Amino acid sequence: MKFKKLSIAFLTLILVMTLSFTILGQEAELRIYHVNDVHSRVEEDDYAGSMGYAKMATLIDEGRREKANVMFLDAGDTFHGQTIANINEGEAISHILDLMDLDALTLGNHDFNYGQERLEELDYMSNFPFLAANLSKEDGEEIPYTQDYMIKEFDGLTVGVFGLVTPETAYKTHPKNVEGLVFGNPVTAAENAVSELRDQVDVVVALSHLGISEGSEYTSTMVAEEVSGIDLIVDGHSHNVIEEGMMVNDTMIVMAGEYSKYLGYVDLTVENGEVSNISPNLIPREDTMDVEKDYMISKVVERVNRANETITSQVVGRTAVELNGARGNVRTGETNLGNLITDAMRSKLDTDAAITNGGGIRASIDQGEITQGEVITVLPFGNTTMAIELSGADLRAALEHGVSEYPATEGLFPQVSGIKFTFDGDAEPGNRVQQVWVGGEKLDPDAMYTVTTNDFMKAGGDGYSMFADAPIVKEAGGLEEVLMEYIEANAPVAPETEGRIVAE
Template sequence: MKPTGLRAAAFLLGATALASPAMAETVKITILGVGDAYEFHEEDGRGGFARLNAVARAERAANPNTLYLFDGDMLSPSLLSGFDKGQNTIDLTNIVPFDLAVPGNHEFDFGPENFIEKMKASKYPWAAINITNADGSPVEGLGGVTWKELAGLNIALIPVAQDTTPQVSSPGDLKFLPTVETGVAAARKSREEGADLVIGVVQTDMENDRALIASHAFDVIVSGDDHSYATAYDGVTAYVETSMDARFLAPIDLMVEIGTDRDGNRKIEWVPHFRFIDTAMVEPDPETQAKVDEFKAQLDASLNVEIGVTEVPLDSRRNVVRAEEAAIGNLIADAMREATGAEIAITNGGGIRGDRTYDAGTVLTRRDILTELPFGNVTVVTELPGSQILAALENGVSQVEKGSGRFPQVSGISFAFDPSAPAGSRVSDVKVGGEPLDPDRIYTVATNDYMLGGGDGYSALGGGRVVINAGNGNLMANDVIDYIARTGKVTTRVEGRIRKLGAN
């Protein structure tokens, strides 16, 4: 029988005890996973690369049998990445390199060429078993299943990327195989090839995480993408959802017993010990902090320029801009429409990234707007019939229950939607300038270049006559900055542009 991790069923069936407990060896394997690390600096004294690197150094010092793993999303989005396309995150993680990094969807926000460039600049390996070139050939420099030998254990690391990346980012013609199926198959094959421990390093949503856990093909899974913190253990698979910006970390200590059964076969048993680290309690790594301070100084001079005061509260939190009309979404869409003279503006809530609130009376700076809109997207204009605009809105609300970034923030148009209706049939009462949407009439629509190219599933925005393309458009952030600076204030409120039916 091939070696396996501890299985809950073994307890229920009365697993055979080790033949000679005195001959068994117990070793500790520490697994530290992190992902969705965008901002180079701390936020309210928590997170950031200086604290992350301090934790990684400490874990390796405490246990040489430590695996430090990155499960996706660092090159984008952040304020600084808008200038250096994520090089700052490479510089900071090179100080304390990972044992393995998996590309997240945001690794491709600046195109596949930028990812390959940054991968080459890394002092650690990147890998993903489900990313290939368009012809199915391997991507140069991107590894696959990675084997590590620690404390006499053969450990297989299964790196898996998010298969929806082509819909939510810009990976060019790279091909992404199914996340779950590809990951499970590789895990099972690694077990057959003699892995004592199989560890999934994945960047995918919780729905896929649950499927990976249920496969019982993995001993441990560290996962990113959801921006949340979670740990779980079902008696077979230990799981960590690795938070955001290294705010909270959860090292897992596997206490592994290596021995033999009565037949003389190698036998591996383990128990997970989860630990919780609030990085607000961590002293920043001095070497990393010096680099962070350098980056901060570069930004401060040009970004701390005041542009206006908001007279109303603004809320850019993820659960707001991806689920309902938001005043900040109205502000951004209004700025796009005014800058272009379009009749309608539609932008994706997932492109609004500040994840914070602004009280009425807050003085807004260029930094604030660039933090909210860090992707460097350009405002474009196309001409479309009303039927395609309706299809675009249907796409926008089709995954609202999942918190998808495609949720639309709009200007010049209003609509209602029923989240309990089938996707594709949720939108009603669409009006443009107060008049019902005419499916046959051609409207001018301002959006961003990412959405015009089909990003976030917005294929319905394509095919029209493009009036302003990406090469001739302005940065969205600049349109918003100019819009605020023109009057020196923000007065845009939530006003019923988007109505959720069935809501209390």
């Protein structure tokens, strides 16, 4: 009898241990699709290289049929950029992403372009959360349109996602759009978020709009180096194509370029509550030629475009040459489109010079007819044009600031009119500008000059602090309106590069 009791106890112990090992040995699979910096390039576009949301939706739906556990994340700069979004201030994008069952979005700097009130409205109409763990209000009140993180439960695993917004937003949108907001240290915010999430979830994801640019003070690389416990950083802001992911310490960083040229996805294996394998992948647009477009997304895009067509289809003039507004060009050197825009600004307000930030130029224009829609796409931010009075010393300081991050493709790089300057890109920042001429004469640091710029830069945007206190002497309308008026008066336009900006 005693032996029988021992046998039953022994068998019970074995059964419990077997069950325990079965539970501990559970394995779960997770796939995370991701995009970043789409800038509302929602349509397939040969010129921009975009696959568009309709094809992305088809690919993601295929993944959901193949995999039990699937997420879709967006790393920001989503609601603004093209006329399909700008005319309705992001509402069309919200609707499309809802149809695609987006799980979460972190706010990019350009997602603030419509102002905080509109962000709150977009949050209300969207079925996905806006994540921003390092964003707070100066007065300590809760921000109504963001949350620090989200937790999603699947069969067999739990995922925590927190958001990080670049502190550069303070000057990479119009300052009025972020009044009263504090963009905190992303490293500290990440440490706090991981501390809260790590014991609750199997997988920790940072949805980040920090980027990996050497010109940024805070990057996702820094977060991965200084904060342990993050399994994956889905990144944006610097527009990099990280083909096979980038492992930093024990954290994988992924980024899918820009403008919906790529759809990224990461396959993760979770064993015993820990990520045991992580495999990043990118689907380039050229691999999607045979992919059918999602019917509902296509219909929504068609409907919105039809409603906007009466505005966007109006022809304002012609160009005899292609107008170069490519991101990598307007942020590193002189382009003919940069010259055209600044010439229009200087002409409108009759000033000595004009300067605009390359980051405000968002697209090129093909040779031929120019429509209002194309101009709005090039200059989508609704900036106004104004003339300020600057000393020669401050003007030189502005140019010095403009080339301080060269050769990084930063938006502060200047496009100019009425100015010629040379700079040494290998010199230390602060000592790069060599020679400056205004109106053909050498710059006099003690003289006063009238300079046309945009209201974003006048408010200190992109770090142009020397403009903030400069007196405004004239104002005009929207920058896109000024350009359309100039094109109409001078068509066909044929601007050239003229050696206004020379890297020595």
